[in-house]
Amino acid sequence: MHMAESHVSGAVELTDLRVRRGRTEALRGVSIRVQRGALVGLLGPSGSGKTTLMRSIVGVQKITSGTATVLGVPAGSASLRTRVGYVTQDASVYDDLTVRQNLRYFRSMLGAPTSDVDRVIEETDLSSHADQIVGSLSGGQRGRASLAAALLGRPELLVLDEPTVGLDPVLREDLWALFRRLAAAGTTLIVSSHVMDEANRCDRLLLLRDGDLLADVTPGELLTMTDTTEPDAAFLTLIRRREPDGNVA
Amino acid sequence: MNPGRTLATTGRVLTQIRHDPRTIGLMLVVPSLLIGLIAWIYSDTPVFQQVGPAMLALFPFTIMFVVTSISTLRERRSGTLERLLTLPVAKLDVILGYALAFGALAVVQAAIAVSFAVWVCGLTIEGSVWLLLTVAVADAVLGTALGLFASAFARTEFQVVQFMPAIVFPQILLSGIILPRDQLPDPLHAISDWLPLSHAIDALNAVAKDNQDADYVGGKLLIIAAFAVAAIVLGSITLRRKSA
Numbered sequence: 362m363h364m365a366e367s368h369v370s371g372a373v374e375l376t377d378l379r380v381r382r383g384r385t386e387a388l389r390g391v392s393i394r395v396q397r398g399a400l401v402g403l404l405g406p407s408g409s410g411k412t413t414l415m416r417s418i419v420g421v422q423k424i425t426s427g428t429a430t431v432l433g434v435p436a437g438s439a440s441l442r443t444r445v446g447y448v449t450q451d452a453s454v455y456d457d458l459t460v461r462q463n464l465r466y467f468r469s470m471l472g473a474p475t476s477d478v479d480r481v482i483e484e485t486d487l488s489s490h491a492d493q494i495v496g497s498l499s500g501g502q503r504g505r506a507s508l509a510a511a512l513l514g515r516p517e518l519l520v521l522d523e524p525t526v527g528l529d530p531v532l533r534e535d536l537w538a539l540f541r542r543l544a545a546a547g548t549t550l551i552v553s554s555h556v557m558d559e560a561n562r563c564d565r566l567l568l569l570r571d572g573d574l575l576a577d578v579t580p581g582e583l584l585t586m587t588d589t590t591e592p593d594a595a596f597l598t599l600i601r602r603r604e605p606d607g608n609v610a
Numbered sequence: 611m612n613p614g615r616t617l618a619t620t621g622r623v624l625t626q627i628r629h630d631p632r633t634i635g636l637m638l639v640v641p642s643l644l645i646g647l648i649a650w651i652y653s654d655t656p657v658f659q660q661v662g663p664a665m666l667a668l669f670p671f672t673i674m675f676v677v678t679s680i681s682t683l684r685e686r687r688s689g690t691l692e693r694l695l696t697l698p699v700a701k702l703d704v705i706l707g708y709a710l711a712f713g714a715l716a717v718v719q720a721a722i723a724v725s726f727a728v729w730v731c732g733l734t735i736e737g738s739v740w741l742l743l744t745v746a747v748a749d750a751v752l753g754t755a756l757g758l759f760a761s762a763f764a765r766t767e768f769q770v771v772q773f774m775p776a777i778v779f780p781q782i783l784l785s786g787i788i789l790p791r792d793q794l795p796d797p798l799h800a801i802s803d804w805l806p807l808s809h810a811i812d813a814l815n816a817v818a819k820d821n822q823d824a825d826y827v828g829g830k831l832l833i834i835a836a837f838a839v840a841a842i843v844l845g846s847i848t849l850r851r852k853s854a
Contacts, residue, residue, distance in 0.1 A: 382854060419696060423854045437852060442698040453689030457626045469618040470697045494629065510693070 372397045372518055372549035373418055378427035380413050380572075387413040389572040390427065395551065395565070397517075400544040402563035403553040404596070409569040411553040412450060415520045418551065419447040432517055443471060446511035450522040452503040453510075456496035460487055460506045463495060464513065473514035481509040484539055486532070501528045508536075518549045525554065537562050560592035568596060575599050611700045619707020623681070624714070637677060638719055641669035642726035649731035662733040663818035664787045666742070667810040670720050670750035672778055676771075678712050678757030683770050686761065691849070701846040709754055709842055716750030736820030741827060745817060748834045749810040755841035756806075762848035781807035786815075806837035 373395040380388040387410045395401050403411050416422035417429050420437020429436035432444055454463045464478045482491050485505040490498060495506055508524055521540075525533045537559070540550050544564070552563070560566050561580050568575040568583075576583060576599055584590060587598040627634060645665050652658040685691045694704055724743050727733040735742055760777055764770035784794065784802040791802050791812075802808045813830035816822040 421692060421696060421852055423852050439698070442696060445696070447693070447696055449689050449692070451689055453693045455622070455626060455690060456688070457629045458622070462622070462625055466618060466622040467693075467697070470615055470694060470699050470703075472698065 371395055372399070372432060373551070374428075374430040375414075375417070376428045378414075378417060378429055379425045380410075380417060380422060381425045382413065387572050388417070391569075391572070391574045393567060393574065393577060395549060397549050398544055398547050399564045400540055400550045400562070401552070401565045401567060402560055403551055403567045403569065404557060404560055404592075405555070405569035405575075407555055408571075410572040411555075411569055412522055413572075414569065415447070415522050415551065415553060418518075419445060419520050421447075443514055444517045446514075446516035446519045448504075448508050448511045448519075448521045448524055450526075452495075452500075452507035454495050454503065454506050456503075457494065459492050459494055460498075460509070461491045463506060464509055467510045468513050471514045477513045477515075481512040484512060485509040486535060501532060504528070505532075505536075516548070519543065519551070521550065521552045523553050523555070525556070525559065533559075557592040557596060566592075568599060570600060575603065611702050611706075615699055615703040616707045616710065619704055620710040620714070623708055623711035626681075627711070627715070633677070634715075637673060637715060638722055641673060641719060641723040642730075644669050645723060645727050646731055649727075649733075658731070659734055661787060662727055662731070663735075663742070663814040664785070664811045666720070666723055666727060666746045667749045667785075667807065667814050668782060668787070670716060670723060670746060671753035671807060671810070672774070672782075673719070674712060674716050674750045674753035675757040675760070675778055676774060678708065678754045679761040679764070679770050679773060680767065682708060682758055682761040683764055683767065692853075695849065695851045701849045702842075704849070705758055705842055705846040708758060709751070709838075712754040712757075713747075713751045716754060717747050720746035720750050733818070735818050737817040742814065742817045745810065745813045745827070745831060745834075748831055748838070749807075749814075752806055752810065752834050752838045752841075755838040755845070759841040759845040759848070762845055778807075781805045784808065785811045787811065806834055809833045 371394050373393065375391055375393045378388055378391045379386065391414065403414065405411050413422060417424055418431055418436055420441065431441055434440055460482065461478065464481060468475070468478055482488055485508055487502065487505055487509060490502055495503055498506065504524060504526070508521065511519060525536055528536065540552060544550055563580060565577070565579055566583055567577050578586065580592070583592065583595045587595040589595040589598055648661065648665055649658045720743060724739065724746055728735055728739060756777065760773045761770055764773065784798060784805055785807045791799055791808060794802060809830045813827050816827055
């Protein structure tokens with residue numbers, strides 16, 4: 362059943378998505394289409410609406426208007442709960458359990474195979490910390506434990522909110538290699554970051570600012586269309602084009 | 611709902627508590643110490659025989675309320691609850707899992723408190739000690755259920771701690787410990803009829819003095835259970851998969 366619809370629809374389709382949080386409009390009519398198996402970078406400064414966009418895709422965000430379709434069904438549908446993995450910016454794991462105890466618990470709540478626990482520990486390079494209490498781990502290790510929990514059950518779509526924050530370059534490299542492997546195996550990944558130099562590692566980039574989608578391009582297109590050589594400068598150029606000097610629209 | 615997921619949650623909560631031996635020690639020992647203190651205060655008077663049974667309801671109820679409300683608040687704030695609700699999990703699996711874990715602790719806590727009161731402090735129980743234990747456990751479970759429910763309305767630890775004076779203290783004041791309930795002004799007597807702790811203490815007094823029939827105690831137990839079930843159901847309704 363899912364196989365049939367997977368050929369028809371993309372992994373994620375947002376149409377004119379608006380989200381109001383309190384008095385501010387966190388997303389102002391964002392339309393996006395993400396292909397299956399793509400590794401998509403969601404870039405933008407903090408406060409640009411990245412987290413709200415990700416929460417809308419996962420289905421935990423109340424939407425003001427517009428539609429969000431994920432793997433062919435409305436975001437937040439019960440059938441998506443085994444098919445979408447989500448990692449929040451702050452590690453959402455139990456600090457007073459070991460890494461393995463956390464993963465065993467989430468595995469049984471998910472109904473994933475028992476062998477998944479060892480697999481995700483391996484994939485996130487946590488083997489040497491598996492039996493340590495999460496509260497005693499470093500920030501980067503806790504983040505990876507949280508990521509490991511999202512890998513349980515091999516979800517078709519992974520939504521990762523700033524998974525590489527605070528990691529040393531070697532670990533960052535390892536994680537991007539893992540994301541690339543997952544995408545090659547058919548998983549769709551949406552990875553947010555405020556580090557522009559991570560842009561080059563993605564198939565496609567979504568640039569957000571103040572709740573607006575500035576661009577939906579490949580890294581190559583971004584550089585060509587802005588006539589720049591690195592993503593940071595490209596982003597600046599895009600913002601300037603939109604808001605000419607002195608004109609804060 | 612799924613029994614496997616409920617029990618997995620119970621096991622997870624108990625594992626978390628096992629990593630915190632000091633909390634276990636406080637939960638199990640403090641009620642007995644307080645009961646011992648009351649017995650000592652009233653050493654040469656008949657007062658302990660009158661208020662002792664009520665204490666068996668009071669301390670486990672209060673302590674379970676505090677421990678449960680804080681630990682579920684932590685779950686809400688740490689993001690783990692939001693993660694759980696993105697998984698194929700029924701809300702009741704999570705809440706019942708908590709209720710079972712703290713309920714199990716409540717059994718141990720109440721057993722220690724009852725044994726201490728009866729065999730160390732010399733509290734006279736005319737009725738069945740087993741029935742007394744049952745009522746004490748039901749009461750501790752009630753504290754757990756109300757704690758689960760109350761944590762839904764708190765955003766911070768400061769707020770949840772304030773729920774103790776707000777929700778627990780009025781029940782204590784009106785439960786008949788300070789003044790027998792039938793001597794309260796009529797409006798207060800009527801209010802006390804609607805507070806679960808009143809019925810818990812009525813039941814404990816009835817068992818201790820053995821002056822009522824089994825139907826009376828059974829009826830009181832049913833009232834306590836109804837409050838506990840209602841609090842658990844309402845608590846699970848307050849869990850939201852989507853937020854603004």
